[in-house]
Amino acid sequence: MDKNERFDIVIKRYDHLAEELSKPEVIRNQSLYRRLARERNDLSEAVEAITSYRELERRVREDREVVESGDDAELVELAEAELEELEERLEELGERIKALLIPKDPDDSRNTVFEIRAGTGGNEASLFTADLARMYRLYAEGQNWKVDVLSSNPTEIGGYKEIIFLITGEGAYGKLKFERGVHRVQRVPVTESGGRIHTSAVSVAVMTEAEEVDVTIAPKDLRIDVFRSSGPGGQSVNTTDSAVRITHIPTGMVVTCQDEKSQHKNKAKAFKVLRARLLEKAKSEQEEKIAAARRTMIGSGDRSAKIRTYNFPQGRVTDHRINLTLHRLDETLNGDLEEIVEALSIAHREELLSEGIEYGGESGPGHD
Numbered sequence: 001m002d003k004n005e006r007f008d009i010v011i012k013r014y015d016h017l018a019e020e021l022s023k024p025e026v027i028r029n030q031s032l033y034r035r036l037a038r039e040r041n042d043l044s045e046a047v048e049a050i051t052s053y054r055e056l057e058r059r060v061r062e063d064r065e066v067v068e069s070g071d072d073a074e075l076v077e078l079a080e081a082e083l084e085e086l087e088e089r090l091e092e093l094g095e096r097i098k099a100l101l102i103p104k105d106p107d108d109s110r111n112t113v114f115e116i117r118a119g120t121g122g123n124e125a126s127l128f129t130a131d132l133a134r135m136y137r138l139y140a141e142g143q144n145w146k147v148d149v150l151s152s153n154p155t156e157i158g159g160y161k162e163i164i165f166l167i168t169g170e171g172a173y174g175k176l177k178f179e180r181g182v183h184r185v186q187r188v189p190v191t192e193s194g195g196r197i198h199t200s201a202v203s204v205a206v207m208t209e210a211e212e213v214d215v216t217i218a219p220k221d222l223r224i225d226v227f228r229s230s231g232p233g234g235q236s237v238n239t240t241d242s243a244v245r246i247t248h249i250p251t252g253m254v255v256t257c258q259d260e261k262s263q264h265k266n267k268a269k270a271f272k273v274l275r276a277r278l279l280e281k282a283k284s285e286q287e288e289k290i291a292a293a294r295r296t297m298i299g300s301g302d303r304s305a306k307i308r309t310y311n312f313p314q315g316r317v318t319d320h321r322i323n324l325t326l327h328r329l330d331e332t333l334n335g336d337l338e339e340i341v342e343a344l345s346i347a348h349r350e351e352l353l354s355e356g357i358e359y360g361g362e363s364g365p366g367h368d
Helices: 003-021 024-028 030-069 073-100 122-142 172-179 263-289 329-333 338-354
Strands: 112-118 146-154 160-168 181-187 198-208 222-227 243-248 253-257 306-311 316-319 324-326
Touching: 003 024, 003 030, 024 030, 030 073, 112 122, 112 172, 112 263, 122 146, 122 160, 122 172, 122 181, 122 198, 122 329, 146 253, 146 263, 160 172, 172 198, 172 338, 198 263, 243 263, 253 263, 306 329, 316 329, 316 338, 324 338
Parallel strands: 181 306
Antiparallel strands: 112 160, 112 198, 146 160, 181 198, 222 243, 243 253, 306 316, 316 324
């Protein structure tokens, strides 16, 4: 498929989406409407760039005709000067269009459910779980996103065995999806009298917030238990049965929420986590079925793989997927993640480009 055929496919799809979005049956199906509207919005910049590219091509052809005719020396000189500039702009715009035509993840604009769980390392892992929770909260606030704790399991020393929160804001999942995996910390624990460096691990799961239309949960598949909330050490912190435990019987998934004093609020939060986990499970199974389809160095492959190390003695952060090392640990833990996030996004786009994946190719979005 040549360049112009690919451009035609994009423009035809863009126009087709406009027609689809005006149909009453699509408007009534809000899930489909939102998906198609997102796709059309994603294509708008590419369509504008293609229009500009074709206009530049027309001007290049006209200038070449003037140069080849050689009828008027003054006109030829002007055309040659303009031709050099136009061809340079044409090349730059062509590269930009290539990047724009990489299929976008339709989930990128969605909110995200973020789980941070202490792994190997005991108390030190729980403390670093709290450090990462603070880091992501500060980053989210810097992006003007809203952060709501859905569930937490605090420890007596100020850490967390697990904390789950919802991050709400435009592009939250798209920016944070590469954070999933195992984060390793190397530092001297406060309880270490000998000054030895310990290595601990914390796992991060990043899931899209699932709407009710995304996941159907049959009431018969659920067991819902209520009990009194407990704090660190197991002591009761509530005199009413406000804590909620939801078990999804077919998968064995269990979600517990007890942060709120209201049983109703805890139940709503637990359902939000359960829906996100079920949607993530379905997506993972689909990814496996298409057999390691485009296993890039980022965001695919083993979710349990070590992705990043935070080394306190050396004051460095290293992302192992892209061999990026920054000697600015304090700034990173204070929420300054943009350099890492942007580097991961760029590496992901370059990987897709190197595989020749563009809109209208075999891996491009399908038609309805």
